[in-house]
Amino acid sequence: MVRYQVILAYDGTEYQGFQKQAMARTVQGVVEEALRKLSWGGTSLLAAGRTDAGVHASGQVIAFDLEWRHSPAELLRALNAHLPPDVAARDIRIASPGFHPRFDAAWRCYRYHILCDPLRSPLKERYAWRVWPSPDLARLRAAARRLTGRHDFMAFGSPPQLGGKTTRTISRAEWFEEGPLLVFEIVSQAFLYHMVRRLVFFQVEIGQGRRQIDQLVERLEAPGSEMVQDLAPAQGLVLVEVRYAKGRVDEGRPANLDNSKLK
Amino acid sequence: MVRYQVILAYDGTEYQGFQKQAMARTVQGVVEEALRKLSWGGTSLLAAGRTDAGVHASGQVIAFDLEWRHSPAELLRALNAHLPPDVAARDIRIASPGFHPRFDAAWRCYRYHILCDPLRSPLKERYAWRVWPSPDLARLRAAARRLTGRHDFMAFGSPPQLGGKTTRTISRAEWFEEGPLLVFEIVSQAFLYHMVRRLVFFQVEIGQGRRQIDQLVERLEAPGSEMVQDLAPAQGLVLVEVRYAKGRVDEGRPANLDNSKLK
Numbered sequence: 001m002v003r004y005q006v007i008l009a010y011d012g013t014e015y016q017g018f019q020k021q022a023m024a025r026t027v028q029g030v031v032e033e034a035l036r037k038l039s040w041g042g043t044s045l046l047a048a049g050r051t052d053a054g055v056h057a058s059g060q061v062i063a064f065d066l067e068w069r070h071s072p073a074e075l076l077r078a079l080n081a082h083l084p085p086d087v088a089a090r091d092i093r094i095a096s097p098g099f100h101p102r103f104d105a106a107w108r109c110y111r112y113h114i115l116c117d118p119l120r121s122p123l124k125e126r127y128a129w130r131v132w133p134s135p136d137l138a139r140l141r142a143a144a145r146r147l148t149g150r151h152d153f154m155a156f157g158s159p160p161q162l163g164g165k166t167t168r169t170i171s172r173a174e175w176f177e178e179g180p181l182l183v184f185e186i187v188s189q190a191f192l193y194h195m196v197r198r199l200v201f202f203q204v205e206i207g208q209g210r211r212q213i214d215q216l217v218e219r220l221e222a223p224g225s226e227m228v229q230d231l232a233p234a235q236g237l238v239l240v241e242v243r244y245a246k247g248r249v250d251e252g253r254p255a256n257l258d259n260s261k262l263k
Numbered sequence: 264m265v266r267y268q269v270i271l272a273y274d275g276t277e278y279q280g281f282q283k284q285a286m287a288r289t290v291q292g293v294v295e296e297a298l299r300k301l302s303w304g305g306t307s308l309l310a311a312g313r314t315d316a317g318v319h320a321s322g323q324v325i326a327f328d329l330e331w332r333h334s335p336a337e338l339l340r341a342l343n344a345h346l347p348p349d350v351a352a353r354d355i356r357i358a359s360p361g362f363h364p365r366f367d368a369a370w371r372c373y374r375y376h377i378l379c380d381p382l383r384s385p386l387k388e389r390y391a392w393r394v395w396p397s398p399d400l401a402r403l404r405a406a407a408r409r410l411t412g413r414h415d416f417m418a419f420g421s422p423p424q425l426g427g428k429t430t431r432t433i434s435r436a437e438w439f440e441e442g443p444l445l446v447f448e449i450v451s452q453a454f455l456y457h458m459v460r461r462l463v464f465f466q467v468e469i470g471q472g473r474r475q476i477d478q479l480v481e482r483l484e485a486p487g488s489e490m491v492q493d494l495a496p497a498q499g500l501v502l503v504e505v506r507y508a509k510g511r512v513d514e515g516r517p518a519n520l521d522n523s524k525l526k
Contacts, residue, residue: 088383120351122274
């Protein structure tokens, strides 16, 4: 039995989130179904993050134990053959036996995509939140600078456990342009529930001049402030990367690079 | 009664092409349905191009006659309110009474998007053709240079009417990189049926070293050669722009710019 680490990409549009549910189509559900076709006998795979309904991933990380006689590259191919078109295994590595993609994560990176357009734009809105009037980029950047460092984000999300800590350290929070999109990139060891989407909504309000940066600062400096209600829609958010401390995962050549025959 | 010109964008994934069909969901079908809710009494709207099933558009052009008491900007808004999320009216102008978006077109521009990746990539494949191994960009460009100018494209498509001309003049044919994608842009007054997708497939074969540029040149210089069978899949293709000679359409300020209230 070997523990494998797999990088997963998915279009979350048609899923009720990552985490398995009895009556709903979830990413975890379809991946476990594919694994069972490869004789996986586990009860639950492990994952780095439980993305919400409609949220996408290009770098979700999962782990599972499997008896597999062939190479990891062949496991990657076999897994992809059983996954639906909107979910794909992008890379595979052998992990240490106790590796846990959630608890071992050194940091996670999310990106949120905004399209500034007064009119609907069907080819761009599947993976972006359309916003108008355009938020001012300098104001967005000024707001993002206030987010970096250690703060109590109680006003922006709930902890995974009731009564848990709401302090988080943001190692990066940046806005940049990418073609017609404005992208917010945020990196932290961990996030509160709905925190990224609340922070995006709040910053967009600042960028549009409907709020002042002071209102953000107040909420970060005064723990105990009320929870911000509005959150940016799910379709703009992508879990792009999760990183681990050295030694937890085999850092060798990624399996997808020696697979030129794959198509 | 005024003739309006409308720029249409759509995600073609869920449509059996542009042109109306009795038993299938088509773009023309849903747009005419929306127009009827605005008291349009015509039998068929006019369009610049009949895109195939699965082909997208960011700049399709349609025209229709309508009795409308308010501004064109309000018509744009009303039309969008009745269109489904994957179809949007992006701009509106008043056209001259005899304006025909197909016959009056000075040129059309299509883009084809290729993703070079050995593994499935769910967030990028809705609007691109995934290809592996990567075609060589220099070879793609060398092939595209041979396409510009006047040629008989009989081997690459059929004319709209049986026995019609197969000679077309390509004013631009270029490959460029856009993020992780390779994009082919082609401009001509008119195209043969399936011509862009056949040209893309053939060039990708050249780029991958599976064909020589001479084989392209032969087919352009020897009218009467057999039709090339393979075509690149529909989802990579977008009709991006159609241009008209001056005087056919009101060249004033586009209506979407004075609509800062729209969201």
